[in-house]
Amino acid sequence: MSGVAQQRLQQERKAWRKDHPFGFVAKPRTLPDGSVDMLHWDCRIPGKANTIWEGGVYPLELKFSSDYPSNPPIAMVCLSIINPDQGWRPSVTVKQILMGISELLNNPNNSDPAQTYGYEVFRKDKAKYARLVKEQARKYSDEKYSTL
Amino acid sequence: MKEKIKSAKVLCVGAGGIGCELLKTLVLSGFEDIELIDMDTIETSNLNRQFLFRRKHVGESKAKVAADSVRAFRPNAKIVAHQGNVKESKFDKEFFQKFLLVLNGLDNVEARRHVNRLCLSAGIPLIESGTEGYLGQVTVHYRLKNAAGEATHVTECFECAPKQSRNKTYPVCTIRNTPDKPIHCIVWAKELLFARLFGRPDQVTDLDENKNKEGEGDGKEEGPSVFLRQDGESADAYAARIFKRVFTEDIENVLKMEDLWKNRDPPTPLRLDSILGQSSSAASDTHGAASNGTAAAHSNGGLQAAGDSACKALGLTDSHRVWNLRENAQVFLESIRQFLEGRPGEVGEAVFDKEDDLAVEFVTAASNLRAAAYGIPQQSLFNAKGIAGNIIHAIATTNAIVGGLIVIEAMKLLAGAPEHSKATFILKHITNPKMKRLLNAVSPGEPSPKCAACGTARLELVIDTHTTSLGQLIDKVLKKRLSLVEPTVRTDGGFEYEEGEGLDEDEVEANRGRLPLMLDALPGGGLGHGMTAHVEDQVQEFKVAIEITHKDDWDEEAHPEGFILGGSVPPSAPTANGDTSVAAGPSAPAAVSDGDDDDLIIVEAPTLAQQQRDAKGKQKRENEDEEAPRKRQRAVQQSDNVIELD
Numbered sequence: 001m002s003g004v005a006q007q008r009l010q011q012e013r014k015a016w017r018k019d020h021p022f023g024f025v026a027k028p029r030t031l032p033d034g035s036v037d038m039l040h041w042d043c044r045i046p047g048k049a050n051t052i053w054e055g056g057v058y059p060l061e062l063k064f065s066s067d068y069p070s071n072p073p074i075a076m077v078c079l080s081i082i083n084p085d086q087g088w089r090p091s092v093t094v095k096q097i098l099m100g101i102s103e104l105l106n107n108p109n110n111s112d113p114a115q116t117y118g119y120e121v122f123r124k125d126k127a128k129y130a131r132l133v134k135e136q137a138r139k140y141s142d143e144k145y146s147t148l
Numbered sequence: 149m150k151e152k153i154k155s156a157k158v159l160c161v162g163a164g165g166i167g168c169e170l171l172k173t174l175v176l177s178g179f180e181d182i183e184l185i186d187m188d189t190i191e192t193s194n195l196n197r198q199f200l201f202r203r204k205h206v207g208e209s210k211a212k213v214a215a216d217s218v219r220a221f222r223p224n225a226k227i228v229a230h231q232g233n234v235k236e237s238k239f240d241k242e243f244f245q246k247f248l249l250v251l252n253g254l255d256n257v258e259a260r261r262h263v264n265r266l267c268l269s270a271g272i273p274l275i276e277s278g279t280e281g282y283l284g285q286v287t288v289h290y291r292l293k294n295a296a297g298e299a300t301h302v303t304e305c306f307e308c309a310p311k312q313s314r315n316k317t318y319p320v321c322t323i324r325n326t327p328d329k330p331i332h333c334i335v336w337a338k339e340l341l342f343a344r345l346f347g348r349p350d351q352v353t354d355l356d357e358n359k360n361k362e363g364e365g366d367g368k369e370e371g372p373s374v375f376l377r378q379d380g381e382s383a384d385a386y387a388a389r390i391f392k393r394v395f396t397e398d399i400e401n402v403l404k405m406e407d408l409w410k411n412r413d414p415p416t417p418l419r420l421d422s423i424l425g426q427s428s429s430a431a432s433d434t435h436g437a438a439s440n441g442t443a444a445a446h447s448n449g450g451l452q453a454a455g456d457s458a459c460k461a462l463g464l465t466d467s468h469r470v471w472n473l474r475e476n477a478q479v480f481l482e483s484i485r486q487f488l489e490g491r492p493g494e495v496g497e498a499v500f501d502k503e504d505d506l507a508v509e510f511v512t513a514a515s516n517l518r519a520a521a522y523g524i525p526q527q528s529l530f531n532a533k534g535i536a537g538n539i540i541h542a543i544a545t546t547n548a549i550v551g552g553l554i555v556i557e558a559m560k561l562l563a564g565a566p567e568h569s570k571a572t573f574i575l576k577h578i579t580n581p582k583m584k585r586l587l588n589a590v591s592p593g594e595p596s597p598k599c600a601a602c603g604t605a606r607l608e609l610v611i612d613t614h615t616t617s618l619g620q621l622i623d624k625v626l627k628k629r630l631s632l633v634e635p636t637v638r639t640d641g642g643f644e645y646e647e648g649e650g651l652d653e654d655e656v657e658a659n660r661g662r663l664p665l666m667l668d669a670l671p672g673g674g675l676g677h678g679m680t681a682h683v684e685d686q687v688q689e690f691k692v693a694i695e696i697t698h699k700d701d702w703d704e705e706a707h708p709e710g711f712i713l714g715g716s717v718p719p720s721a722p723t724a725n726g727d728t729s730v731a732a733g734p735s736a737p738a739a740v741s742d743g744d745d746d747d748l749i750i751v752e753a754p755t756l757a758q759q760q761r762d763a764k765g766k767q768k769r770e771n772e773d774e775e776a777p778r779k780r781q782r783a784v785q786q787s788d789n790v791i792e793l794d
Contacts, residue, residue, distance in 0.1 A: 003261065004185055004310045010684070017650025017686060030658070034671030035642035062704070070310065073319045083319040096243070113408065114321050116401045123407075 005068040009038045012094045019095075020112070022046075024102075026094050033099070039064045042071075045098055047137055051106045053132045056137035060139065077101050077114070152562045153178040159247040160184045161234050163214040165542050166253030168200045169551030171214055175222040175253075177555050182229040183247070188212055197544035224411055235262050237678070244270035249561060251554050252276045261601070264289065264306035268602050275557050276306050276539030279546040284574040286553040288592050291602075292566055301566040303592035309599040313344050320735065325402050326412060334535050337514035338500050341394060342507065343659055344375045346487055346498035368515060375496075377488065387484035391420050391477070394514075415522045450670050455490015457505045458482035458513075459529070467529040469515070479513035502537025511536050535640060546634045549587075551575055552571040608714035610697045611667070614678045616710070618645060619663035623695075626683060634686035639679060648686040667696070 009028070010112035016026055029037045041062040047053030064074040069090035072082040079100050080087040118148035121129045150162045158179060160170060163186035173181060188210050190201045200217035201210070207510055215229035218631035232238070234254075244250065244266050252274065254260050258768040260276060268276040273290035290300040322328075323336050374393065377386045395418040454461075458479045464471065471479065483506055488495060490506075500507050512532035519526045533539065553572050560568045572603055581681070597603045609625065618637070622645070634648025647661055675681055676699035685689045702710055 003307045003599070007598070010636075014636075014684070014686060017646075020650070025652075027655070031642070031671075034662070036638075036644040036672075037642065038644075065317065067317075074317060074320070074521050075301075076320060082315055086319075110405050111410070112321055113405050114324070116404055119407075 005064060005066050006038060006100070007066060008069050013038075017093060021095070021099060024095075024098055026062075039066070039068075041094070041136060043094075043098055045102050045105075047140075048102060048106055052133040053105050053137055056140035058105075058136075058140050060098075062097070075101070077104070079104060149563060151180060153559065154180050155506055156185075156248045156558075156562055157181040157246060158249045158251055158558065159244070160251050160253065161259070162186055162253035162667040163200075163210040163229075164188065164194070164253065164255060165197055165544070165547040165548050165704050166279060167210070167552075168198045168214060169548045170251060170253050170277075170554050171200070171218055171227075171551075172559075173551045173555045175218050175225045176229075179555075179558075180225045180336050181375060182225065183230065184211045184215055185230045185232060185234050186214070187233040197542055197547060201543075214512065217517045234259055235462070241266060241270045247272055249558055250274045251558060253551075253554075260306055265601055272358055274306065275554050275561075276548045277554055279542065279550050279574075281540045281543055282546055282574070282576040283434075283573060284546045285334055286550055286557060287571040288296050288569040290561070290566065290569075291595075298608075301486070301569075302567070302595055304583070304595045305599060308596040308603070309593060309598040315324065324407065326408060327518065327522055327524060328412075328599075330515070331521070331531075331535055333515035333524060334511060334532060336518060337511040337538050340512050342498075343512055345390065345484065346495050346507075348497055352683075364437045378465050383488040384481065384483040386488065387481040388420060388541050390484065391404075391418075391480060391517075395517050395521060396420070408445075413523055416519050418477075418517060420477060423473050425474065448686040454488045455506060458486055459505070460772075461486070464529075467533075471516065471528050473517075476513045476516040476520070476526070479509050480517060481511035483513060500536070502533060502539065508533045508536065546574060548586055553587075572771045583698045605692045607694045608697060609681075609694045610712040610714070612700050612702060613668040613696060613698045614666060614673070614700065617663065618665050618670060621667060621681075622663070624709060625713065629709075629713060630683075630690075630692070631681070632690060633688060636684050636686060638682040639670065639672055639675050640682075641674070641679075643675070645669045645674040646686070650686070668698070751756065 009022070011036065013028065023044075025044040027042055027043075029040040030043050033035055041064070043060045044060055045058045045060060047056040047058065058075070060075055060076050064073045065071055069092075072084055072088040072092070075082060075097070081092050082088055082097055083101050108118075108122060110119070112122070118129075118132075121132060156179060158174070158181070160167060160174070163171065163184055166185065167184070171182070171184065180334060186209070189207055190198070190205045190210055190213060190379060192203070194210075195203060196199055197208075198210075200214045205213045208227070210233040211229035211231050215227040218225060218227060230239075235258075248269050250272050252260060252263055260278075264276070265276060265655055268290070268291070271291065271293075273288070273292070275286065277286045278284060288303050288304070289303050290301065291299055291303075294300050306545065318332060318335055323332055323464070324341065327333050327336065375390070379384075381389075397417075399415050399417040403406070403417070408414075422601055459465070459467075460584055461482055462475070462478055464475060464479065480593070486506055487498075487510070491498075498507070500511065502508060509529065512529050515527040515532060515536075517526075527535065532679065534541075560566065569592050571592050572587055572589040575586050575588055578586060597604055611625075622635055622637070626635045626637070634645075636646075637643075637645040647659055651659070662670070665671075668674040673679075676698055677696065679696050681694040681696060682691075683694055704710075
């Protein structure tokens with residue numbers, strides 16, 4: 001692995017241990033043989049209080065490449081700060097990414113939707129959207145999702 | 149000087165494109181004592197530029213044939229060829245120390261890093277090179293010392309400056325919903341569709357998400373098996389169904405996201421039956437499409453489902469011609485069919501390989517169909533293969549220039565003039581019209597104190613790795629001897645131990661469970677002889693790499709602690725600017741830290757200019773980094789020793 005990527009991820013890990021937002025999780029994945037895959041982080045983002053997302057803890061994978069931090073990690077989320085053509089800067093931290101996604105949950109960017117269905121429901125039927133999100137929140141409040 | 153060149157023992161790593169040019173220039177310049185390492189065998193595609201090889205050599209060792217070919221015109225040269233991987237343990241520090249200089253002509257970053265680290269550890273200057281199409285560079289890396297062991301000339305090592313990669317990543321939403329360049333379609337075809345149809349089924353790609361995760365209640369639910377072949381479904385029916393799903397239905401779905409198309413041209417769904425030019429009303433989900441169009445003619449041939457090439461079956465022989473829509477559809481269907489029928493064993497675990505004709509044909513056709521739907525220019529098979537495989541065609545002239553530059557830098561070092569060393573970059577275009585220069589030579593950069601390879605303090609630890617547990621290492625060596633408080637220990641194999649602040653209970657537990665393990669039995673390959681432990685502290689600014697040497701006989705009286713720690717132990721105060729190098733080799737492990745700071749080098753913070761020493765300056769231009777233009781300018785100003793080419 002690239003020395004630079006490795007080093008930066010170690011820094012990120014150290015910084016995260018020193019200080020991270022309450023309820024969030026971000027850690028390199030441990031493989032079955034007990035070794036650690038520094039390029040693959042398992043994260044969890046808690047739904048914000050007083051929003052329809054409250055109660056859920058949402059899992060997210062961050063996949064780093066050996067080009068990190070020249071290139072952003074890959075996550076299944078459309079977010080400008082991890083888009084290499086838009087807001088990505090090598091100085092963006094893991095914490096900023098997760099906080100950004102947390103923010104995006106309750107303020108979806110309608111002009112750049114990722115899913116057809118979610119987008120349609122959100123536009124046409126806010127009540128149904130809220131109901132579906134709350135279902136998700138219930139699903140992700142489950143023990144099996146909230147402990148790794 | 150002539151004598152110096154004649155007697156200089158040099159190591160060439162790589163006998164490929166650069167290696168052939170380098171070897172030739174070396175011997176013609178008077179070098180006579182050369183060892184050559186290359187693991188590869190000669191392939192037909194090498195012959196256009198690797199001129200030491202002929203057709204009859206195909207399949208033989210590059211190192212051996214290159215050495216033989218050079219001996220034919222320079223019988224006096226003593227050339228030793230090694231066919232092997234430079235990472236093999238026989239090419240260790242002692243092997244490297246036989247040489248005066250190491251010259252790299254490698255084709256991958258991993259091997260370059262490895263040679264860089266060996267050269268650092270052996271204390272041998274490295275001349276490093278690379279080419280990429282018209283671009284190329286030669287850089288010089290060393291830490292020269294005088295007789296008293298004081299560093300006199302120090303440059304950055306190969307790993308000090310981050311290497312700009314040309315592997316770009318693309319945002320998921322662009323790939324999935326709003327492609328606007330051919331590359332977006334190719335990434336989609338290769339990373340999403342190919343992986344979904346032929347790769348491991350548990351590998352969820354973003355394609356599924358369009359439907360699967362949307363929740364229940366609308367009767368829209370689909371199993372994850374949409375992209376898998378149904379029981380009893382013919383290969384042709386499957387191919388037609390996939391076509392309909394990805395080029396018709398998925399496009400229709402994306403069109404429903406109206407906001408996406410406010411400022412973009414919306415895509416047009418493709419219809420298989422109209423593309424194939426037959427208005428069969430049966431061309432829906434099932435066998436209807438199979439009897440449609442010319443694909444059926446071939447599928448009935450049966451014997452042609454060889455699984456090697458859809459183009460062959462369809463008679464599309466010109467790889468430079470862009471196929472029309474109908475041909476793309478035919479190749480798409482036929483390549484799926486050949487995959488299913490010709491290589492049933494691979495379906496479910498295939499990985500895209502640019503040398504696999506059928507895979508490249510599939511990706512070309514699929515990306516062109518998507519491009520057609522989105523109104524994006526389509527690509528010939530040849531171009532699509534180049535893009536999908538990240539292929540940049542090698543240019544013999546660039547290799548020759550680089551080979552010559554390596555020899556020039558080697559001569560400067562032999563002449564004892566390291567102050568004249570240059571890092572030289574071959575540019576593709578004349579960037580400064582006044583100067584008319586294609587070679588940009590700059591002074592070598594200064595080492596980065598943060599460099600993982602050369603900036604970290606190194607220690608040598610002799611210990612019994614069979615009987616010492618991780619817990620003992622941490623207590624006796626890290627905490628007691630090195631005064632760490634909350635150590636983190638990592639190995640190159642991926643083992644990690646952490647303690648102290650910011651860990652969850654389960655993490656604390658898992659880490660505690662690792663303490664009784666013996667060093668050589670740690671997960672990820674252990675921490676045995678010759679391995680390195682990377683140690684830092686969660687609360688201190690402390691970082692050190694500890695090279696492990698195993699020893700099993702211990703004289704308790706001589707070494708009551710049961711370990712020997714060699715090298716200069718860094719002060720426990722912040723060492724951000726300190727750069728300690730280790731004098732102790734394996735033969736002198738007794739050189740315990742005794743305040744001997746002779747080999748302590750203080751280096752300054754790296755300059756901005758250092759970061760631009762990267763041949764791929766062109767990427768920088770596209771980079772969002774606003775500082776890039778300034779850096780480039782700086783580099784041009786520094787080019788005081790430039791060779792004019794026209």
